[in-house]
Amino acid sequence: MPIRSESSQDSHPAPKLGLILIQVLILALFFAFGLRFWYLQVHKGEDFEAKARQNQLREEEVYAPRGRILDRSGELLAVNQPAYALAIVREDVEDEEATLRKVAEWTSIPYEQLSERLEAGRKKIKPFDRLILVPDIEFELLSLIESNKVYWPGLEIVIRPRRVYRQGPLLAHVLGYVAEANEKELKERPELSMGDMVGKQGLEYMIEDTLRGDKGLKRVEVDATGRRLKEFMIEQPVAGQSVALSIDLPLQEKAFSLLEGQAGGIVVLDPDTGKVLSLVTQPSYDNNAFAAGLTKTQWNALRSHPRNPLQNRVIQSVYPPGSVWKLLVAGCALHEGMLDPKATTFCSGSYRLGRRVFRCWKKGGHGHVDLMKGLVDSCDVYFYQLGERLGVDRISEYAFACGFGNPTGIALPHEKGGLVPTRAWKRERFNEPWHGGENLNLAIGQGFTLAHPLQVARFVAALLNGGVLYRPSLLLDEEPEAQGEIPLSEAHRKLILESMIKTVEDGTARRIKRPDAVLGGKTGTAQVVRLGTERLDAEDIPYKHRDHAWMASWGQKGDQRYVVVCMVEHGGGGGSTAGPIVREIFRHLFGEPEEKVAGSGN
Amino acid sequence: MSIDRRVIKYLNWPLLGLTVALFVVGAVNLYSASAVRLEDGIALAPYFEKQLVWGLVGLAGMVVFMLFDYTRFHALAWPLFFLTLLLLAAVPVFGSTVYGAKRWLDLGPFSFQPSEVAKITILVVGARLLSRKPEKLGWGEFLFIVFVGMLPAALVVIQPDLGSSLNLLLLLAGIILYRGLKGRVLKVLAIIVPAVLPLGWFFLHDYQKRRILTFLDPTNDPLGAGYHIIQSQIAIGSGRLWGKGFLQGTQSQLRFLPEKHTDFAVAVFGEEWGFVGCLLLLSLFAMFLMSIFSTARDARDRFGSFLAAGVFFYFFWQILINMGMVLGLMPVVGIPLPFMSYGGSTTLVNFCLIGLVQNVSMRRHTFRHNRSLQFRGEAAYASKK
Numbered sequence: 005m006p007i008r009s010e011s012s013q014d015s016h017p018a019p020k021l022g023l024i025l026i027q028v029l030i031l032a033l034f035f036a037f038g039l040r041f042w043y044l045q046v047h048k049g050e051d052f053e054a055k056a057r058q059n060q061l062r063e064e065e066v067y068a069p070r071g072r073i074l075d076r077s078g079e080l081l082a083v084n085q086p087a088y089a090l091a092i093v094r095e096d097v098e099d100e101e102a103t104l105r106k107v108a109e110w111t112s113i114p115y116e117q118l119s120e121r122l123e124a125g126r127k128k129i130k131p132f133d134r135l136i137l138v139p140d141i142e143f144e145l146l147s148l149i150e151s152n153k154v155y156w157p158g159l160e161i162v163i164r165p166r167r168v169y170r171q172g173p174l175l176a177h178v179l180g181y182v183a184e185a186n187e188k189e190l191k192e193r194p195e196l197s198m199g200d201m202v203g204k205q206g207l208e209y210m211i212e213d214t215l216r217g218d219k220g221l222k223r224v225e226v227d228a229t230g231r232r233l234k235e236f237m238i239e240q241p242v243a244g245q246s247v248a249l250s251i252d253l254p255l256q257e258k259a260f261s262l263l264e265g266q267a268g269g270i271v272v273l274d275p276d277t278g279k280v281l282s283l284v285t286q287p288s289y290d291n292n293a294f295a296a297g298l299t300k301t302q303w304n305a306l307r308s309h310p311r312n313p314l315q316n317r318v319i320q321s322v323y324p325p326g327s328v329w330k331l332l333v334a335g336c337a338l339h340e341g342m343l344d345p346k347a348t349t350f351c352s353g354s355y356r357l358g359r360r361v362f363r364c365w366k367k368g369g370h371g372h373v374d375l376m377k378g379l380v381d382s383c384d385v386y387f388y389q390l391g392e393r394l395g396v397d398r399i400s401e402y403a404f405a406c407g408f409g410n411p412t413g414i415a416l417p418h419e420k421g422g423l424v425p426t427r428a429w430k431r432e433r434f435n436e437p438w439h440g441g442e443n444l445n446l447a448i449g450q451g452f453t454l455a456h457p458l459q460v461a462r463f464v465a466a467l468l469n470g471g472v473l474y475r476p477s478l479l480l481d482e483e484p485e486a487q488g489e490i491p492l493s494e495a496h497r498k499l500i501l502e503s504m505i506k507t508v509e510d511g512t513a514r515r516i517k518r519p520d521a522v523l524g525g526k527t528g529t530a531q532v533v534r535l536g537t538e539r540l541d542a543e544d545i546p547y548k549h550r551d552h553a554w555m556a557s558w559g560q561k562g563d564q565r566y567v568v569v570c571m572v573e574h575g576g577g578g579g580s581t582a583g584p585i586v587r588e589i590f591r592h593l594f595g596e597p598e599e600k601v602a603g604s605g606n
Numbered sequence: 607m608s609i610d611r612r613v614i615k616y617l618n619w620p621l622l623g624l625t626v627a628l629f630v631v632g633a634v635n636l637y638s639a640s641a642v643r644l645e646d647g648i649a650l651a652p653y654f655e656k657q658l659v660w661g662l663v664g665l666a667g668m669v670v671f672m673l674f675d676y677t678r679f680h681a682l683a684w685p686l687f688f689l690t691l692l693l694l695a696a697v698p699v700f701g702s703t704v705y706g707a708k709r710w711l712d713l714g715p716f717s718f719q720p721s722e723v724a725k726i727t728i729l730v731v732g733a734r735l736l737s738r739k740p741e742k743l744g745w746g747e748f749l750f751i752v753f754v755g756m757l758p759a760a761l762v763v764i765q766p767d768l769g770s771s772l773n774l775l776l777l778l779a780g781i782i783l784y785r786g787l788k789g790r791v792l793k794v795l796a797i798i799v800p801a802v803l804p805l806g807w808f809f810l811h812d813y814q815k816r817r818i819l820t821f822l823d824p825t826n827d828p829l830g831a832g833y834h835i836i837q838s839q840i841a842i843g844s845g846r847l848w849g850k851g852f853l854q855g856t857q858s859q860l861r862f863l864p865e866k867h868t869d870f871a872v873a874v875f876g877e878e879w880g881f882v883g884c885l886l887l888l889s890l891f892a893m894f895l896m897s898i899f900s901t902a903r904d905a906r907d908r909f910g911s912f913l914a915a916g917v918f919f920y921f922f923w924q925i926l927i928n929m930g931m932v933l934g935l936m937p938v939v940g941i942p943l944p945f946m947s948y949g950g951s952t953t954l955v956n957f958c959l960i961g962l963v964q965n966v967s968m969r970r971h972t973f974r975h976n977r978s979l980q981f982r983g984e985a986a987y988a989s990k991k
Contacts, residue, residue, distance in 0.1 A: 023903055034892040038885055040933045044843040045881040052843025056857050
């Protein structure tokens with residue numbers, strides 16, 4: 005029998021051609037594999053070798069502490085504390101979903117939110133770099149995560165400095181806050197990476213570059229589970245520069261407490277440099293909350309608060325200045341040479357212009373009023389006739405020259421400019437001509453005119469310091485910057501200052517009077533709504549319709565000079581509401597009035 | 607069991623040599639892949655040691671499969687088939703869960719995967735069914751074989767073990783094509799299969815879909831499903847021409863490579879031995895496959911030819927899919943590379959199958975012991991003619 009039988013040949017399952025084809029296919033396949041090996045190992049070998057190195061050696065950012073912020077005497081206002089963040093290194097994660105679910109369980113942050121964050125980071129952060137997943141974790145949680153982390157490769161606890169504002173709400177509107185950089189900031193600043201904190205408000209925002217410092221770089225050799233084998237620093241982090249503020253912390257505390265429960269603002273300036281000693285807004289908020297990331301509820305609570313604690317009332321809220329404005333109008337009239345200070349006007353309690361009657365705040369009238377009396381008693385009728393004579397063009401030009409109508413340029417964001425109405429503005433805004441009657445309202449700080457407390461304070465400071473408008477400054481070491489000079493002669497300036505002194509002595513600002521210091525003041529009661537002819541007591545008017553209370557003042561004792569401006573929203577009368585607050589501030593600045601001390605000694 | 611002297615004489619030495627060579631290369635590679643470095647040098651290589659044991663068990667299994675006459679399998683085919691179905695059906699009930707899948711049956715001190723047994727069974731049943739007639743497959747026979755093959759494949763896929771069940775079906779498809787399909791069947795299938803294949807998408811698990819999508823664009827998810835692909839390519843590519851040297855592969859030693867001792871063993875090899883080493887390995891595999899294939903070609907009878915062809919396709923698909931996957935040419939499917947990947951059951955089965963091929967190869971020159979077996983079908987065929 006032959007080795008291969010006929011039948012075996014005949015019955016062979018596959019045709020000869022097929023057999024050859026299969027062999028050719030095998031060879032072709034192996035040729036293809038060989039080609040692929042060549043492509044990966046020879047053609048692209050260098051690239052892959054580089055990638056392999058990159059795999060083992062990761063570069064890690066080392067966070068630089070933000071510069072500290074101190075008050076004028078070195079008291080710490082903003083510092084850094086080590087805080088713990090949970091980061092994820094995607095390359096080391098075995099099961100992304102399960103890992104995120106675990107983190108969600110630990111932190112009770114919704115899974116969807118974490119996943120959204122991870123997705124956002126996918127495009128921005130290299131797979132082997134740390135992506136901050138939870139920016140701030142509590143200590144109790146930290147130990148829980150730390151002890152379970154081995155089961156969840158890819159999760160890392162990152163220690164980084166967290167901003168802490170020692171005084172919280174007290175300085176929230178000055179310091180602002182830091183929070184995670186958003187999309188836009190990440191795009192604009194290439195040195196930022198996702199999860200980094202940047203200044204968002206206040207000084208933190210304005211002097212971000214000074215405060216931030218430079219991150220360092222560390223090279224870490226890791227294995228695939230992210231376990232660190234070796235690490236060494238390539239670049240040392242550079243801490244941000246510390247900054248001293250002109251703010252006087254005890255004064256700030258005092259002023260803040262005086263406004264407790266009210267809505268309003270206080271600003272205390274050094275009139276000779278423009279340095280801000282105190283800048284208070286009430287109500288305030290805790291800026292520490294932002295660094296940890298606000299929850300939706302917290303944010304909504306802040307946003308829907310009826311008195312909006314996020315609003316900086318010293319620079320972001322503008323109000324009709326009320327009678328405080330009369331200082332400016334008086335200055336304008338003197339400057340224009342249209343006024344003999346001794347000339348009198350008769351106030352009968354109202355002033356008629358055409359068919360309209362404009363009332364003085366004092367129903368019975370002030371009788372014969374000259375400039376001094378007009379300012380001291382804040383006679384509306386006196387200023388009505390001044391307004392009529394001056395007209396909107398002169399007043400507005402003068403007001404601009406005195407720094408109204410434009411932001412002061414203080415190093416805080418979102419400052420408003422206020423409003424100095426002009427004919428052009430009215431045409432633009434209402435498509436209407438300027439009416440003669442509006443000159444009268446303009447002259448007493450009502451109508452369209454809007455200003456914020458810092459503008460008023462700067463103006464008062466200029467009256468006091470010889471006419472220089474300094475840019476209000478919060479930084480202690482900053483050179484004072486003169487922005488201009490108010491157009492008012494020495495003599496006229498003195499005249500107005502004198503009227504302010506008299507106002508304290510026996511006018512509407514009597515409440516701040518003290519025997520051991522020279523004080524000048526001007527109150528203002530800014531109408532919120534026109535309430536008809538009847539003047540009602542504040543208590544009888546709904547809160548939101550009550551007048552805003554102003555007090556612009558200055559004080560000098562020895563070589564100490566200060567400008568204090570206080571504005572209480574819906575506070576009612578300037579003298580009665582803002583007055584006591586200002587008095588207390590001077591009491592803090594100058595100490596207890598000496599007469600009283602002597603009196604108690606006797 | 608009587609053994610013809612010629613049987614030993616005709617032992618397929620090249621196949622034996624290639625098998626042992628591949629096993630040795632695989633074991634050495636496993637040593638590197640699983641070595642745990644302690645303070646001073648290499649301390650433990652757990653997979654390597656186990657693999658050596660399995661190699662010895664496998665050699666024993668191979669000898670067993672060589673010695674008896676393979677034609678006996680013809681009669682054993684159906685009992686074996688039903689036993690296999692029983693075992694596979696027992697897995698979801700009694701099986702132990704590893705990595706979320708029930709694939710193993712615990713038998714006291716050792717556990718085994720019935721899906722491995724299923725590979726041998728499919729091969730034997732397929733060879734029996736296909737060797738009945740010499741002409742190309744008609745619809746009836748084709749559908750019956752597909753039905754028979756689907757039963758174990760379906761039981762395997764629910765474990766879930768997509769890789770193994772795919773392997774079973776591809777093995778069957780290989781030998782069906784090896785026999786050939788009638789023109790009309792081929793035409794219809796050429797239309798239906800590409801049309802139906804996309805429907806299979808809906809039966810895939812999410813992670814399986816992701817793997818396929820990721821394969822199409824690995825950068826899409828570089829650290830999810832794309833991770834394996836990217837890492838294995840980095841490992842292989844960084845080996846460059848000459849490799850980093852034994853135990854020097856940073857990617858595998860620093861444990862960047864996932865599954866490096868099982869499905870991604872070639873990546874470890876490629877990193878340490880470079881392009882030159884990979885070419886040698888490819889040549890080994892090519893010669894290995896050719897050697898099995900020529901056994902199928904030269905077999906004494908159709909049953910033997912189909913058995914050898916089945917083994918050929920069994921290895922062929924695994925090599926194709928595993929290497930394709932590791933090289934980034936195919937989606938990630940968990941299929942081991944014969945003799946390179948760690949695995950007890952797999953190694954044992956691999957050796958047994960080589961034993962089977964040796965069995966066929968050794969007896970290609972002997973007379974048919976069981977003429978009736980060979981000619982029963984042919985007689986019927988002839989009489990029809």
